[in-house]
Amino acid sequence: MNFSDSFRKIGDIDTAEILKLASELSDEQWQAEEFRQRRYEVHRDTQTIGLVFDQDFRHSHPTRLPMLQTFEVALRPVLQLVAEFYEESEKGVQLTEQYGFGYFIRATLVRLKAGGSIDEHTDNNFSLAHSHRVHIPIDTNEKVLFSVGKENRNLKVGEVVEINNRRPHSVKNQGDTDRIHLILDFVLPGEQCCCGVLHHPQTLCSPLACRATDHLEIPCECYPET
8 A cells, every 4th residue: 555655664573483383384385376476477586375365366355274274373463463553543443433443355474585586566456555565574684675665674573564565666685595574465444545535535445446546557646755
């Protein structure tokens, strides 16, 4: 979702238990699902463990995948932290009163191999443009550079950070160890993207109403980079 910055820190969390569970996964498990790599060339150097995920990138009724059972208890603190951050904001309180509580539409573990990269891209479908994309480094090194817009950061283990996925973003892992992030997409029902507020303030966002801006057929100029 677009906002005024490139990175927004939500808080910090102890990720030791998630790392322990992730380290117990076999290479076969990491390599079992290739959808993300096959569909998106920019993710060719990554491997993914799906926890909550649907290949159609739906925006409601997410599918809880079998691997979620392994990580569910360890994930509870970070899920609570993220949900409370958005739901207890001024806007979140108003939206939850009117439309109900938020939910996680996607949760995945993504491993970026040592020496690998994720090429610059923007996230251009309805659900990705209308959810909060949150990254939590589980295992990383000092030579991983995350670029969003004009800003570059080395995110530290346990940082909980929303990225502005509507700006061009990329990652380079120039270290000699793999990088593992937990990526969460959180939805506040009824929340409009900034372009929706601008172009159709009286109509809720939908794939049809927001298609032109979601796919950047109309440039989003709500929050120009500085």
